[in-house]
Structures are given as C-alpha cells and as structure tokens.
Amino acid sequence: MALELKLSGIVFLVGAYGSGKTEVAINLAVYMNAKDVPVRVADLDLVNPYFRTREARHVLGQLGIDLVLPPAQYMQADLPILTPAVSGMLRQPTGLTLLDVGGDDVGATVLAALADAVKGQSVEVFQVINPHRPYTETIAGCLQIKAAIEAKAKMPITGIVGNANLMEDTTAEHLLAGHDFALQVAEAAQVPLAFITAPMGLLTQLDKRDMQCPILPLRRQLVPPWKQPETFGPAV
Amino acid sequence: MAKVLMKGNEAIGEAAIRAGCLNYFAYPITPQSEVAEYLVRRMPEVGGVFLQGESEVAVGYMLFGAAGAGARVFTTSSSPGISLMSEAISYICGAQCPAVFVNIMRGGPGLGGILPSQGDYFQATKGIGHGDCRLLVMAPASVQEAVEMVMMAFPLAEKYRNPVMVLGDGLIGQMMEPVAFPDHLKTEPSNKDAWSSNGMDHRGSQTRNLVRSLFLDPTVLNDNNLALKAKYDRMRAEEVRSEAYNIDGDYQCLIVSYGTMSRVCRTAIDMLKAEGIEVGMIRPQTLFPFPEEAVGEAASKASCKHVVSIEMSMGQMVEDVALSVLGRVPVSWYGKCGGEIPTPEEIIGVVKARIAGKE
Numbered sequence: 001m002a003l004e005l006k007l008s009g010i011v012f013l014v015g016a017y018g019s020g021k022t023e024v025a026i027n028l029a030v031y032m033n034a035k036d037v038p039v040r041v042a043d044l045d046l047v048n049p050y051f052r053t054r055e056a057r058h059v060l061g062q063l064g065i066d067l068v069l070p071p072a073q074y075m076q077a078d079l080p081i082l083t084p085a086v087s088g089m090l091r092q093p094t095g096l097t098l099l100d101v102g103g104d105d106v107g108a109t110v111l112a113a114l115a116d117a118v119k120g121q122s123v124e125v126f127q128v129i130n131p132h133r134p135y136t137e138t139i140a141g142c143l144q145i146k147a148a149i150e151a152k153a154k155m156p157i158t159g160i161v162g163n164a165n166l167m168e169d170t171t172a173e174h175l176l177a178g179h180d181f182a183l184q185v186a187e188a189a190q191v192p193l194a195f196i197t198a199p200m201g202l203l204t205q206l207d208k209r210d211m212q213c214p215i216l217p218l219r220r221q222l223v224p225p226w227k228q229p230e231t232f233g234p235a236v
Numbered sequence: 237m238a239k240v241l242m243k244g245n246e247a248i249g250e251a252a253i254r255a256g257c258l259n260y261f262a263y264p265i266t267p268q269s270e271v272a273e274y275l276v277r278r279m280p281e282v283g284g285v286f287l288q289g290e291s292e293v294a295v296g297y298m299l300f301g302a303a304g305a306g307a308r309v310f311t312t313s314s315s316p317g318i319s320l321m322s323e324a325i326s327y328i329c330g331a332q333c334p335a336v337f338v339n340i341m342r343g344g345p346g347l348g349g350i351l352p353s354q355g356d357y358f359q360a361t362k363g364i365g366h367g368d369c370r371l372l373v374m375a376p377a378s379v380q381e382a383v384e385m386v387m388m389a390f391p392l393a394e395k396y397r398n399p400v401m402v403l404g405d406g407l408i409g410q411m412m413e414p415v416a417f418p419d420h421l422k423t424e425p426s427n428k429d430a431w432s433s434n435g436m437d438h439r440g441s442q443t444r445n446l447v448r449s450l451f452l453d454p455t456v457l458n459d460n461n462l463a464l465k466a467k468y469d470r471m472r473a474e475e476v477r478s479e480a481y482n483i484d485g486d487y488q489c490l491i492v493s494y495g496t497m498s499r500v501c502r503t504a505i506d507m508l509k510a511e512g513i514e515v516g517m518i519r520p521q522t523l524f525p526f527p528e529e530a531v532g533e534a535a536s537k538a539s540c541k542h543v544v545s546i547e548m549s550m551g552q553m554v555e556d557v558a559l560s561v562l563g564r565v566p567v568s569w570y571g572k573c574g575g576e577i578p579t580p581e582e583i584i585g586v587v588k589a590r591i592a593g594k595e
Contacts, residue, residue: 017270017273018241018242018243018246018412049266049267049350049410050267050351050406050407050410050411051410051411051412076349076350076351076575077350078266078350130241132239132240132241132414133240133241133242134240134242134246134250134274135277137240165241166239166240166241166414167241167412167413167414168414169239169414224407224411224496224499225407225496225500225577225579225580226496226499226500226502226503226580227503
C-alpha cells in the first residue's frame with residue numbers, strides 16, 4: 001500500500017509551465033478537505049490567461065473550500081493582480097493553505113513578494129513535474145527549471161510532486177515510469193518525493209507495486225467545454 | 237516519436253520547425269503569446285531565428301521581406317494583431333510570395349477580450365486585405381490537427397506563392413492535448429527560384445525576380461489579378477477539405493461548425509443520438525476554399541429539413557453555408573461570442589427547436 005498523504009501549513013505549488021499545478025491544486029484541496037483538514041486555496045497564477053484555479057471556483061465553493069481570487073471585475077483580465085487577501089491568509093494560516101503559483105520562473109516571481117508574510121512559518125514549496133512535457137522530460141531539465149524557480153522565488157523547493165500524464169492517453173505504465181522518474185528527480189534534487197498523482201480510473205492498477213510515496217487520486221476538473229469535469233465522490 | 241503533452245500554441249511553434257521554417261517574427265498578444273515563449277527558446281536550438289518586431293505592422297513587413305528573399309517564414313498573432321498585419325498581407329498576396337500566418341482568435345471588435353472567439357471568419361476568408369487578395373484558410377479542431385495544418389501550410393504557401401492562414405480560436409492555442417510529431421525535420425527545398433529576389437548565381441539566371449505589388453500599367457495589373465484569380469480558382473478545385481460526422485442516418489437537422497466549436501457540437505450530436513434524434517454535421521477544415529459541395533450535398537438529403545451554422549461569432553460562416561445550401565432548406569445561425577462558448581445542452585435545445593420549426 002502507498003503511504004498516506006498528510007499535509008498541513010503553507011504549501012506553494014510551483015513548476016514548469018503546463019506541468020499540471022492547477023489540476024493538482026484543485027484535487028489536493030478537495031482530497032484534504034474530505035479528510036476534515038480546513039483548506040484555503042489561492043489562485044496565484046499571474047501568467048496564464050485560461051484554465052486557472054478560478055475555473056473551479058464553483059466546485060470548490062460547493063465543498064466549502066475557501067478560494068482567494070482577484071476581484072470579480074478583473075477575473076478575465078490578463079493582468080498580474082496580486083490581491084492583498086493572499087498575504088492576509090499567509091499571515092494567519094489554518095489547516096492547509098494551498099497556493100497555486102503560475103508556471104516557470106516567471107510565474108514564481110510572485111513568491112519573492114510574499115517572503116515577509118511567510119517568515120517564521122512552516123512552508124513547503126513543491127515542484128510539480130510531468131516528464132511528458134517539453135523541457136522536463138529529463139532529470140537535468142527538471143533541475144534546471146528548479147534552479148530558475150528558486151532564484152526568482154527566493155525560496156528553496158522542498159519537495160517533488162510527480163504528475164506524469166498524457167491526459168486521457170495516460171496509462172498505468174506512464175504512471176509507474178513517472179513514479180520512478182519523480183523519485184530520481186527528488187534524489188538528484190536532494191528533497192523528498194512528496195507524492196505522485198494518478199487518475200482515479202487507473203488507481204487500482206497501481207496497487208500491484210509498492211509505491212515509495214503517497215498517491216493523490218486525480219479527477220480531472222480543467223476540461224474543454226465539450227467534456228464534463230469528473231465529479232468528486234467520497235474520499236478514497 | 238512518442239506523444240508529448242503540449243499546449244496548442246507550443247505545438248504550433250514546434251510544427252513550424254518540423255516543416256522546415258526557421259524564421260519566426262512576432263509580437264506578443266494574448267492568447268497566442270506561448271508560441272513566442274516556446275520559440276524564443278526552441279529556435280536557437282535548431283539554428284533558427286526568432287525576432288520580436290516593434291509592432292504587428294513591422295512584423296507583417298518582416299515576413300514580406302523574408303519571403304521576398306526566399307526564406308520560409310511565419311508569424312502568429314491574435315485578432316487585433318492580425319488587423320495590423322493585414323496591409324502587409326495584401327502586399328504579399330500582390331507580390332505573390334509565400335508566408336504563413338496563424339491567428340489564434342480572441343473576442344472583438346476592437347480590443348474585445350482575451351477569451352476564445354471565431355469572430356475573424358469574415359476577415360480571414362473575405363476581407364483580409366485591400367484589393368483582390370485572398371488567403372488559403374485552414375481551421376483546426378484539435379492540437380494534433382493544428383500541428384498537421386501548420387505543417388501543410390508551408391508547402392501550400394509555396395505551391396500557390398500566396399499567404400496561408402491557420403485560423404484557430406483561443407482554445408486551440410491554450411488547451412493542452414497529447415500530440416505526436418513526425419520524427420524528422422522536413423527539409424524539402426522550396427521553389428523559391430521562381431520568386432526570390434536573391435540567388436541569381438545559384439540559379440544561373442540573368443533574369444531578375446522583382447518582388448513588387450505596384451503595377452502602374454493597368455494591363456499589367458489586370459494580368460496580375462487574373463493570375464491571382466486563377467490561383468484562387470485552383471485552390472477551390474484542389475484544396476477544399478471537410479469532415480463529415482454522423483451523416484449516414486436520416487437526420488432532420490444538419491449542423492455546420494468549425495474549430496473547437498465543432499467539438500462541442502459533436503458531443504451534442506452524440507447526446508442527441510442517445511435520445512434517438514439523428515443530427516449530422518459537416519466540419520469545414522478549409523474556410524477558404526469553403527466546402528460548398530459537401531455542405532450542399534449533406535443539406536440535400538431527403539430527411540434534412542434544416543441547416544444551422546453554429547459559430548463563436550454573431551453569424552459569419554452562416555453566409556457561406558446559405559450560399560452552399562442555395563435555398564434548398566432553411567438555414568439559420570446560432571452562436572455566442574466574447575468568450576462564452578455554447579454548451580452541448582444549449583446546442584441540443586437549438587437543434588430540437590429547429591426540428592420543431594422554431595428559430
């Protein structure tokens with residue numbers, strides 16, 4: 001059996017552009033909320049115009065998960081808006097405070113502005129990696145983006161999140177290879193492998209092998225308008 | 237090559253490289269800026285060039301210059317940026333040079349918004365530039381098809397010595413899908429000796445190629461426009477592409493839809509089929525030339541009582557649909573713009589109303 005996923009305090013999700021941070025953030029929030037951990041989420045994506053955490057505000061709201069967003073009138077603007085509510089939630093964290101940061105070092109620049117707010121607190125900065133994305137298919141590529149993010153964020157990365165996937169083309173083989181890859185990246189980066197993700201439909205196929213980290217089950221939320229987001233059922 | 241997970245914009249950039257295009261000039265604009273972000277890193281890896289112009293006006297003429305010198309060249313932009321390039325596009329048409337333009341459409345008119353739209357249909361197919369100027373226009377419905385169309389665009393531009401446009405809505409640029417590329421870089425030589433202003437030594441010719449769109453002698457200008465018209469007619473004869481969906485059954489309603497909008501329609505058609513209601517669809521893959529025959533034929537089926545054009549615009553393609561149906565059955569439009577995309581449920585409602593004879 002895989003290890004149990006336990007998280008609290010402040011968690012920043014960073015990573016290369018398109019590595020899946022937002023999908024991980026939404027699913028992680030719902031998963032921890034189902035375990036009775038009070039969860040607050042902030043959409044810190046200042047660089048992406050579509051497919052942001054704010055797209056899932058209704059599903060998160062229905063589950064009672066607090067989502068901090070830019071003011072409603074600027075929700076569809078491609079402007080880098082950092083609402084003061086973010087530093088407020090960081091100064092008084094409860095349960096799990098989850099921050100979905102924009103992609104690459106450019107997206108992580110915002111973290112440097114929040115250094116004061118998180119001073120003296122327990123902070124995790126997790127790098128989400130997907131080896132099926134350009135430029136993060138090698139360990140060297142993942143380490144390169146790690147260094148670039150750390151330089152801009154002025155915070156060290158403290159864990160790796162393995163998010164190996166090809167969306168609907170993902171197979172159990174991709175997940176197993178992705179697990180091994182994430183483990184190698186974590187070892188090379190000298191940080192723990194925090195967890196890996198797996199689509200709900202493939203979870204049962206993973207029990208065959210011992211995983212050396214917790215698994216976050218994924219129900220895809222960020223879908224194009226011709227698809228339905230997967231519904232969140234009971235906790236697994 | 238194994239599949240990779242890419243944003244449409246990234247995949248478009250990689251596709252151009254695979255088509256042997258190593259010259260990319262552009263100016264950033266949402267929702268296509270990731271093409272530039274991808275290529276600023278990727279072009280140097282393959283010995284290519286990315287140069288950001290000071291505006292889209294400049295970029296248009298950078299393409300003209302590069303094309304006139306025989307280089308395989310392309311740019312990407314979004315609606316307002318394409319408007320700024322349109323003068324240069326007309327010049328490139330007039331001078332009969334090849335170039336590839338990708339428009340990842342956002343809402344309009346004016347600055348509009350940054351969400352997906354198909355509001356540039358008229359611009360792309362009928363009004364891209366002054367004079368008798370037309371583009372060959374292809375419209376992808378998936379990231380994979382965007383790759384294929386971008387790779388087809390370069391040889392087509394050279395075949396016709398005419399600009400080619402790949403017209404995608406914002407979703408095509410922003411969505412991520414697994415995508416496969418051919419293993420090798422495409423390196424077929426272009427036919428640039430026919431128009432390129434340089435390379436006389438190489439082609440051993442004493443005749444200069446003049447790159448120009450100014451023809452003061454009316455007979456010469458008329459001849460140039462006749463040559464352009466002959467090319468547009470040849471495009472109509474040789475390049476029309478469309479995809480039919482669910483047209484084997486006895487459908488009462490035919491949908492015509494393109495780009496990502498057609499994928500919403502496809503979901504609606506599947507849901508209607510589960511209810512026992514047959515609806516067919518023609519998806520134009522080329523917008524100019526428009527698949528008049530395919531639409532006309534599908535509308536002529538005895539069971540078909542209505543044709544509806546579903547677009548993320550206020551009714552543009554519907555005019556070409558009506559010209560294809562030629563009054564055989566009623567033609568109507570349904571759509572939204574500004575970034576709101578009709579849902580499968582809305583389309584089901586529209587189709588049921590049309591079948592019941594309501595508009």
